[in-house]
Amino acid sequence: MQPISEDPELLRAFLVESHELLQGLDHDLVKLESSPTDHELLNQAFRALHTIKGTASFLKLEPIVRVGHSAEDVLSGIRQGRLQFTSRIMDALLAARDQLGSMLADLHAGGLKKYALDDLLNELERVQSGEASPYQIENEDHGSAHAKDVPSISSSEAAIVSNLKQKDAAVPSDATAVQSMRVDVRKLDELINLIGELVLERNRLLQLAKEISSGRAPVQSSDSPLLHCALRLSFITEELQAAGLRTRMVPMETVFAKFPRMVRDLAHSLGKEVELVVRGQETEIDKTMVELVNDPLVHLVRNSLDHGLELPDVREQASKPRRGTISLQAEHEGDHVLIRITDDGAGINHDRVLRKAVEKGVVSQEHAERLSRKEINELIFLPGFSTVENPTDISGRGVGMDVVHSNLRKINGSIELDSTPGAGTIVTLRVPLTLAILPVLLVRVAAEVYALPLRSVEQTCRFDPGDAHLVEDQEVIWMGGQAFPLLRLQTLFLHQPRKTPTAEQKIVMLEAGERRLALLVDGLLGQESTVVAPLAPYLDCCPGIAGTTVDGDGRVRLVIDPSGLLAVATAVGQAVAQ
Amino acid sequence: MKPGFDGLNRGSNNRHSPDDDASKQLVSFRVGDEEFALEILRVQEIIRHQRLTRVPNCPSFVEGVINLRGRVIPVIALRKRFGMEHKTREGDTRIVVLELGDMVVGIIVESVPEVLRVPIKAIAEPPRIIESQRDYVSGVAKLPDRLLILLDVDRVLAPAKSAPA
Numbered sequence A: 001m002q003p004i005s006e007d008p009e010l011l012r013a014f015l016v017e018s019h020e021l022l023q024g025l026d027h028d029l030v031k032l033e034s035s036p037t038d039h040e041l042l043n044q045a046f047r048a049l050h051t052i053k054g055t056a057s058f059l060k061l062e063p064i065v066r067v068g069h070s071a072e073d074v075l076s077g078i079r080q081g082r083l084q085f086t087s088r089i090m091d092a093l094l095a096a097r098d099q100l101g102s103m104l105a106d107l108h109a110g111g112l113k114k115y116a117l118d119d120l121l122n123e124l125e126r127v128q129s130g131e132a133s134p135y136q137i138e139n140e141d142h143g144s145a146h147a148k149d150v151p152s153i154s155s156s157e158a159a160i161v162s163n164l165k166q167k168d169a170a171v172p173s174d175a176t177a178v179q180s181m182r183v184d185v186r187k188l189d190e191l192i193n194l195i196g197e198l199v200l201e202r203n204r205l206l207q208l209a210k211e212i213s214s215g216r217a218p219v220q221s222s223d224s225p226l227l228h229c230a231l232r233l234s235f236i237t238e239e240l241q242a243a244g245l246r247t248r249m250v251p252m253e254t255v256f257a258k259f260p261r262m263v264r265d266l267a268h269s270l271g272k273e274v275e276l277v278v279r280g281q282e283t284e285i286d287k288t289m290v291e292l293v294n295d296p297l298v299h300l301v302r303n304s305l306d307h308g309l310e311l312p313d314v315r316e317q318a319s320k321p322r323r324g325t326i327s328l329q330a331e332h333e334g335d336h337v338l339i340r341i342t343d344d345g346a347g348i349n350h351d352r353v354l355r356k357a358v359e360k361g362v363v364s365q366e367h368a369e370r371l372s373r374k375e376i377n378e379l380i381f382l383p384g385f386s387t388v389e390n391p392t393d394i395s396g397r398g399v400g401m402d403v404v405h406s407n408l409r410k411i412n413g414s415i416e417l418d419s420t421p422g423a424g425t426i427v428t429l430r431v432p433l434t435l436a437i438l439p440v441l442l443v444r445v446a447a448e449v450y451a452l453p454l455r456s457v458e459q460t461c462r463f464d465p466g467d468a469h470l471v472e473d474q475e476v477i478w479m480g481g482q483a484f485p486l487l488r489l490q491t492l493f494l495h496q497p498r499k500t501p502t503a504e505q506k507i508v509m510l511e512a513g514e515r516r517l518a519l520l521v522d523g524l525l526g527q528e529s530t531v532v533a534p535l536a537p538y539l540d541c542c543p544g545i546a547g548t549t550v551d552g553d554g555r556v557r558l559v560i561d562p563s564g565l566l567a568v569a570t571a572v573g574q575a576v577a578q
Numbered sequence B: 001m002k003p004g005f006d007g008l009n010r011g012s013n014n015r016h017s018p019d020d021d022a023s024k025q026l027v028s029f030r031v032g033d034e035e036f037a038l039e040i041l042r043v044q045e046i047i048r049h050q051r052l053t054r055v056p057n058c059p060s061f062v063e064g065v066i067n068l069r070g071r072v073i074p075v076i077a078l079r080k081r082f083g084m085e086h087k088t089r090e091g092d093t094r095i096v097v098l099e100l101g102d103m104v105v106g107i108i109v110e111s112v113p114e115v116l117r118v119p120i121k122a123i124a125e126p127p128r129i130i131e132s133q134r135d136y137v138s139g140v141a142k143l144p145d146r147l148l149i150l151l152d153v154d155r156v157l158a159p160a161k162s163a164p165a
Helices: A008-034 A039-058 A062-079 A087-109 A118-128 A142-147 A151-167 A185-213 A225-247 A259-270 A287-308 A312-317 A350-359 A365-370 A373-379 A400-410 A562-577
Strands: A249-251 A274-279 A284-286 A324-333 A336-343 A414-420 A424-432 A437-445 A448-453 A457-462 A468-471 A474-479 A482-488 A506-512 A515-521 A523-531 A545-550 A556-560 B023-031 B034-039 B043-048 B062-068 B071-077 B094-100 B103-109 B114-119 B137-142 B147-151
Touching: A008 A039, A008 A087, A008 A259, A039 A062, A062 A087, A062 A118, A087 A118, A185 A225, A225 A249, A249 A287, A259 A274, A259 A287, A284 A287, A287 A324, A287 A336, A287 A400, A287 A424, A350 A365, A350 A373, A373 A414, A400 A414, A400 A424, A437 A506, A437 A515, A437 A556, A448 A523, A468 A482, A474 A506, A482 A562, A506 A523, A506 A562, A515 A562, A523 A545, A556 A562, A556 B062, B023 B094, B023 B103, B023 B147, B062 B103
Parallel strands: A274 A324, A448 A556, A482 A515, B034 B147, B071 B103
Antiparallel strands: A249 A284, A324 A336, A336 A424, A414 A424, A437 A448, A437 A523, A457 A506, A468 A474, A474 A482, A506 A515, A545 A556, B023 B034, B023 B114, B043 B094, B062 B071, B094 B103, B137 B147
């Protein structure tokens, strides 16, 4: 263990700052590759390294200083025009950045270790002397001829390059991101103001309570001061909750930051040419969502790179530009954040998907022929589904998509896929702005009360038993000239026999992704905004339930997930049919 | 002050008792005709039986969920978990709230739980007779007047993998 400064506060501050600087460095270095003469970027990258090196020196973190210093020299050379930015220099700098990230991670975990830095430092030295590299780290084949001629130099370079490629998308510093965040001061001011109002109202409440309990209060009329106070408290609490949640919102940039580097590295190792376009980085998302959205995004981008985008030659033959494009886009839509991943690759091979689905017994042959393109796309989200014959270590093990799908559903999000063979694929993730509060519609079924997410409720209407019909063992209801599946919670959830229709029964039309369904309930109980908690992992057994909430009496109420409900009904229907 | 949860903590781990090396502190209760016991360290609290909210299409031994001070936790019917005959609830049922890593789960027991201290020497390997519960049993405690079946909390609460009942 290296000796470090005694002050944990200083160390913590150093880690937070350096982590941010390294993330920015990642970003800047990748950008520099495509615009090597951008002086602003160069200066920014140089400053980042310089700052890290400086503080590390003060804290006597020698290995960090050594790497930082060497990398700084290289950047300095470029700034002064002595060196040209080449692929080789880029790889060396990225390797240095990764080494720094890994050292920071070790520091965070307890302390620096002993490092074998000679290879890296020598390489950084060599690139400074402007030696022409015999080993071109490019994807075209003409580099390889040279590589065979010069054994000793290329072996250590190759080591660095392969080391670099192995890091893949596992950029070390990310995993140890310190648990703190930046918050706009205005949001904090808002919070403090509301708390001030809360305090005033609480004082009023205390006073009223004392008056009432000592008998000094005036007769309670319907216009009572107590009611007013309670209403006002309720209002302030709501505002406070919203403002509090707002402080936890961070821009999507936090999630998108790692992608330029990841895409670059992956593209290089796959031999593909890719341009990454990122839009909507300022779109805000709840910090807790960041972790939930991160893995699916990484998985989806990897998918695009690995399976979606074709090799440059193949693209050329298909009259597409050699360089493929992947775009990441985020925007707000109502109370959700929409994240779109688009690629202009080969799209999903519908025939292969169908074949696999029939093979796995997911759909019968006849049913398969009747599936719409959208429905075929959705087959991909089923467990164990992978059409890659030889799964690479990057993706394709068949555990990805269904996990993404179910994780998103657990947080009331959704994922949709649209693909055109030959043209590309668009994957759209919908994620609620915040996990916490959900406006719901309360409904009664037999003796139970369920909560339906209000955003999924299209309309409610009276139930006329004459509208219900049986079509191929599935009950449907005709409305406005269309047939919708009619679901009875009584059967699905409570396993009770159907009862005679009553006049109070209502139909609630729900949206389930692209489809709509009609839910038969025994009564509507009004709307509420409530805190929803996802189901404990232990209860991962019912796809129709999105989570739980607690009612005014303290009893647990189930929140329904319309898409899941449809899935349950379909499964039940299939079971009945068989 | 509880020791950290080790997911691989199976079977006998007698050295982690909160007290001296010679005895363990256990919580015992009845389910059906038998008496079981758990290490007290895993027991978060014991509450009166409450009205559960059923969660549809769950394995049959998951009775439902309850609200524990704002946290919704699943509750398991040990009787069903052990494959015993169903019986209607009688007087003294309680819910023993256990912690399983960062999960909190309740189990329904059929007597008011007792806390007792059992000498380590009285604890033995489970006899082969108790076949059906073999998986969840970590040992047997021979007390002067009765026999306690020691449950392995992690195994008893192993996440519901089976298909809906």
